[in-house]
Amino acid sequence: MADSKKRVPMNHVIGFILSLVMTLVAAWAAIQSDLPVTWVIIGIMILALLQAGVQLFMFMHVTEASSGNGHVPWNMMFHGFALAGILVAGSLFVMSFGHDHGDHGDMGENQQHEEQQSEDHSGH
Amino acid sequence: MAAEELKTGPLEYRTQEGQMGIMGFWIFLGAEVVLFATLFATYAVLFGRTADAPLPSELFEPGIVLVMTFLLLTSSFTCGLAIHEMRRGSVKGLMLWMIITLALGLGFLGFEIFEFVHYTHEGATIQSSAFWSAFFILAGTHGLHVTLGIGWAILLLIQIKQRGLTNVTSRKFFIISLYWHFLDVIWIFIFTSVYLIGMVI
Numbered sequence: 001m002a003d004s005k006k007r008v009p010m011n012h013v014i015g016f017i018l019s020l021v022m023t024l025v026a027a028w029a030a031i032q033s034d035l036p037v038t039w040v041i042i043g044i045m046i047l048a049l050l051q052a053g054v055q056l057f058m059f060m061h062v063t064e065a066s067s068g069n070g071h072v073p074w075n076m077m078f079h080g081f082a083l084a085g086i087l088v089a090g091s092l093f094v095m096s097f098g099h100d101h102g103d104h105g106d107m108g109e110n111q112q113h114e115e116q117q118s119e120d121h122s123g124h
Numbered sequence: 125m126a127a128e129e130l131k132t133g134p135l136e137y138r139t140q141e142g143q144m145g146i147m148g149f150w151i152f153l154g155a156e157v158v159l160f161a162t163l164f165a166t167y168a169v170l171f172g173r174t175a176d177a178p179l180p181s182e183l184f185e186p187g188i189v190l191v192m193t194f195l196l197l198t199s200s201f202t203c204g205l206a207i208h209e210m211r212r213g214s215v216k217g218l219m220l221w222m223i224i225t226l227a228l229g230l231g232f233l234g235f236e237i238f239e240f241v242h243y244t245h246e247g248a249t250i251q252s253s254a255f256w257s258a259f260f261i262l263a264g265t266h267g268l269h270v271t272l273g274i275g276w277a278i279l280l281l282i283q284i285k286q287r288g289l290t291n292v293t294s295r296k297f298f299i300i301s302l303y304w305h306f307l308d309v310i311w312i313f314i315f316t317s318v319y320l321i322g323m324v325i
């Protein structure tokens with residue numbers, strides 16, 4: 001591998017800088033920016049996925065000609081990631097979507113009642 | 125052709141055993157992805173169920189979490205450099221960067237223990253609510269992995285001091301580098317979906 005002859009592995013340095021920048025952007029978006037919460041969450045989750053990609057492809061030698069690409073069981077890794085997505089999205093879908101429970105649910109209902117009342121008043 | 129490659133490629137790929145060991149470790153990482161996915165799913169479902177305990181937005185502080193993130197991110201980078209040195213045939217470089225990696229990992233652990241103790245003093249323990257149970261289990265399982273990784277790497281450092289770079293020792297170091305990078309991947313998701321989202325909402 002030509003890469004291993006170099007003193008400084010440039011792809012590692014680039015990956016490191018990319019990770020630092022993405023971490024700082026995510027932190028800025030969450031802490032400092034005035035963006036809507038939904039957009040912040042979508043944005044920082046995308047940044048997290050990109051950073052995971054940097055680790056996999058630039059640090060973890062996922063693609064490597066010198067092993068004949070025979071060292072990574074792609075089907076099983078895909079299986080793992082698909083299961084992870086199903087577990088998290090499925091749990092949220094089953095347990096949290098459509099019905100708020102606990103304090104939040106009550107607050108939501110109260111607000112709805114108040115809104116309805118104020119609409120009634122304005123109607124009169 | 126195969127015989128020629130066996131004499132030139134990175135040491136860890138030269139034997140069938142080495143290649144299979146690395147592939148087996150990737151399968152293990154696939155299983156670890158699923159393990160952490162169950163913990164993330166539990167955390168996401170229990171988010172907001174803090175009962176009478178403090179809210180995450182009251183306790184999470186950007187400063188310490190960012191320091192922990194940069195420590196682990198840098199340790200992942202230095203771990204990559206260690207493998208790079210290993211492939212250049214330098215035992216010294218490998219050991220130096222690996223020790224730096226471990227020092228950064230220990231720094232991360234120190235901050236995490238400090239953070240957990242701080243939360244406990246503020247009234248958020250593993251027993252205080254469903255949310256904090258899920259939080260401590262998720263972050264704690266990651267911290268436990270870091271602890272195990274540090275112990276594992278110390279043992280490997282002792283072994284490489286005694287045996288030098290061989291097909292076997294370089295395969296072992298390559299595998300722990302995969303493990304260490306993987307811990308950083310998990311931490312990125314904890315940093316984003318636990319701490320950042322916890323501070324936003």
